[in-house]
Amino acid sequence: xxxxxxSGPALVKPTQTLTLTCTFSGFSLSTSxxxxxxxxxxxxxxxxxxxxxxxxxxxYYSTSLKTRLTIxxxxxxxxxxxxxxxxxPVDTATYYCARSxxxxxxxxxxWGQGTMVTVSS
Amino acid sequence: QSVLTQPPSASGTPGQRVxxxxxxxxxxxxxxxxxxxxxxxxxxxxxxxxxxxxxPSGVPDRFSGSKSGTSASLAISGLRSEDEAxxxxxxxxxxxxxxxxxxxxxxxxxL
Numbered sequence: 001x002x003x004x005x006x007s008g009p010a011l012v013k014p015t016q017t018l019t020l021t022c023t024f025s026g027f028s029l030s031t032s033x034x035x036x037x038x039x040x041x042x043x044x045x046x047x048x049x050x051x052x053x054x055x056x057x058x059x060y061y062s063t064s065l066k067t068r069l070t071i072x073x074x075x076x077x078x079x080x081x082x083x084x085x086x087x088x089p090v091d092t093a094t095y096y097c098a099r100s101x102x103x104x105x106x107x108x109x110x111w112g113q114g115t116m117v118t119v120s121s
Numbered sequence: 122q123s124v125l126t127q128p129p130s131a132s133g134t135p136g137q138r139v140x141x142x143x144x145x146x147x148x149x150x151x152x153x154x155x156x157x158x159x160x161x162x163x164x165x166x167x168x169x170x171x172x173x174x175x176x177p178s179g180v181p182d183r184f185s186g187s188k189s190g191t192s193a194s195l196a197i198s199g200l201r202s203e204d205e206a207x208x209x210x211x212x213x214x215x216x217x218x219x220x221x222x223x224x225x226x227x228x229x230x231x232l
Contacts, residue, residue, distance in 0.1 A: 037221065046123055047158075047166065047209055049221035060220045096165055105172050107156045107211065107221070111165040 002026035004036075004097050004112035011118050012087050018117060022080040022097030029055055029075050033103030036080040038071065040093040041114075048093075053080055054102070089119045124149065125210050125224035132230040138198040141227045143210035145191050149222055153213040155193040157186055160207040160226075169208070170195060197229075205231045 008020035020038070027034055038050040051071040052060045061069050070083045080097060094116050098108040126144040133139040143155065157170035168177055170186035173193065185196045193212075197204055210224040 046225045047211075047223040049211075049223060052220065062220075098166075105154060106168070106177075107154075107171060107213075108158070108166070109168045109171070109177065111167070114165050 002099060002110045004099060004110060006095060006097050006112045006115040008095070008115055008117065010116060011120065013121050014088055014119060016087050018082075018084045018087050018091070020082045020084075020095055020097075020115065020117075022082070022112060024078050024080070024097075024099065024112075027099065029053075029073055029078070029080070031055055033101050035100040035102055036073070037098050037100060037108065038080075038082045039096045039098055039108070040091075041096070042090075042093040045093075050084075050095075051082060052100070087119045091117070092119045093117060123225035124214060124222035125212065127208075127210060127224035127227045129225065130228050130230065132232055133197075133200045134232045135200055135202060137200045138196060139200060139229065140197075141195045141208050141210075141229070143193045143195070143224050145193075145212060145222075147191060148216040149191075149212040149214040150188065150193055151191040152215060155186065155188050156211045157184075157195045158209045158211065160209065162206070166209060200231055202231045205229055 004024040035054040037052040053071045068085045073080045094114040096114045098111040100107045154172045158166040159169045160166040173188040174186040183199045207226045214222045
């Protein structure tokens with residue numbers, strides 16, 4: 001059974017750096033085709049893709065947020081970490097991690113439950 | 122503003138067939154697969170359709186997807202009250218606007 005779970009602070013102050021961890025089980029990020037993405041959703045608004053890391057450690061970022069994002073993986077711990085710098089109240093959102101299996105062309109087939117992050121002083 | 126355009130709302134009565142559209146461009150829908158997600162209130166999105174028209178195991182065949190040119194559609198037949206949710210389309214985008222793009226979402230109301 002594939003599961004993902006996001007963890008991180010519920011509240012961050014403006015200008016601070018946010019660090020989120022996605023801990024997963026049921027698959028390995030060293031397996032060809034496997035990817036993990038971060039996707040966020042502000043309250044009442046649409047989904048927004050943020051970043052992706054694949055089995056080959058290739059990293060891809062949303063063009064609009066590229067300068068603020070860093071994604072990394074620890075294959076031995078089955079974790080993917082996202083950092084976002086210079087947080088602003090508009091970054092208040094639920095942050096999800098989701099798996100993709102690119103060999104099967106399955107995009108975001110399994111999602112974590114999400115973690116709500118509020119940016120406020 | 123989302124790269125993929127969806128109607129903000131749709132509605133239908135139980136048993137009806139409803140369709141939700143998703144409009145993009147040659148750099149996303151026009152040249153890549155389309156995916157659909159269902160988000161029930163207060164829950165994470167769930168993959169509904171992949172590779173334009175494929176259903177993951179466990180998704181009822183009442184849900185179907187199609188694609189033509191730079192547009193795609195999700196059809197729900199035999200509408201049920203539990204189908205009331207937000208629906209999002211997504212596609213890979215080959216341009217500089219980002220690798221993955223989502224639609225703005227469509228809120229489906231079952232009357």
